Amino acid sequence: MTGGGEWKNVICPFHDDSKPSLRVRLDTGGFRCMVCGAHGGDVLAFHQQRYGLSFKQAAQQLGAWRVA
Numbered sequence: 001m002t003g004g005g006e007w008k009n010v011i012c013p014f015h016d017d018s019k020p021s022l023r024v025r026l027d028t029g030g031f032r033c034m035v036c037g038a039h040g041g042d043v044l045a046f047h048q049q050r051y052g053l054s055f056k057q058a059a060q061q062l063g064a065w066r067v068a
């Protein structure tokens with residue numbers, strides 16, 4: 001594995017998965033599914049796609065939305 005990141009294979013929530021085919025990078029939260037092609041760059045993108053949320057909704061649910 002190059003780049004120094006650690007990857008884990010987990011069950012993909014974006015399709016009917018029977019064995020872990022979603023690869024998640026633990027240091028950044030980046031993910032990519034080898035079967036259905038779902039991918040994103042961080043945990044916010046994951047949450048957004050997992051629950052069909054807008055960016056703002058996902059950020060609010062993860063406690064990342066701060067309005068000054």
Ligand SMILES: [Zn+2]
Pocket residue numbers: 012013014015017021022033034035036037038
């Ligand atoms: Zn998938």
